[in-house]
Amino acid sequence: MLFGIARRLTTSPQDAEDLVQDTLVKAFRAIGTFDGRYARSWLLTILRNTNTNRLRKRMPDLLEDEWTTLGRMPAAGADGRDGPAELVAEGLSGEAVVAALEALPMHHRAVVALVDIDGLSYREAADVLGVPVGTVMSRLHRARAKLRRHVRSPSSLLEERE
Template sequence: MFTRYVLPEVQVLLRVALSLTSQPADAEDLVQETLLRAYRSADRFDGRHPRAWLLTIMRNAEVNRHRRRRPHLLDDPDADLTRLSVAPDGAPPTPEEVVVGEQFDEVVDAAFAALPRQHQQVVRLVDVDGLTYAEAARLLGIPEGTVMSRLHRARKRIRIRLAAAGLAPKRGAL
């Protein structure tokens, strides 16, 4: 199966990886990681749309590579957020400014990184990749209710971190 579906796509993977990384060595590493992940999960692949499946794996691998390289995730995002939570003119930021602001991304990234691996998986599949609960459940080999439960807990933890950073209303404050 791996030979039939994956090997014909290697050249496409290399071209896409090079466009993502801009460095041939990094592109080769990304393709290698993609192929390894595909090989490990080949038993869960249904045989439909192999290119889309592989490109999704590649995208997730690239996101993880960037996440590992970002040193600001090691910093305390709350320290910067309290300093930046009020606009220079003293007016509180608009909701749009909060969401578009860099501090929001940093808090969400840190909250996501702090989630257990199982919760990260469902958030990535449902909220980032746009899979349905049923699709995510099939992909992970777990019941749909487990996906829903993990997603609820993960979103709650992220909301708590956002509220602690002053970027979302605390429960009951609406």
């Protein structure tokens, strides 16, 4: 689970492996402070914080789009609504869905990746992103609406970004 999420947060599998390793080392060092509840959320929080710290250290690399491989991952809508998998199931090509995902703003792509692709709950996605659950829900709603609009009219989402 950690590697899958780390892979979505980083630019390469090697960076994801390093991120997971750093996360587990930090978790091992802090095991004495862990109360024994919500281990998954605890690890995801450490992963998020470790990733944030790593990104701060290498700010110039942020110009690259780190989600370019997002659409190549198998998709599954966690709540049964129009996620990437449902768009493909409607007969749209995988390339159209990938293009729609890549055209989304980063904060929307992150929510779609965590909830619809990784299958995290709203609470878990909120913990990973460091935002309230309501923010995850509203971002996911907006992202799905943009995906639907984009696959029906690809130029609409590109115009929204400009």
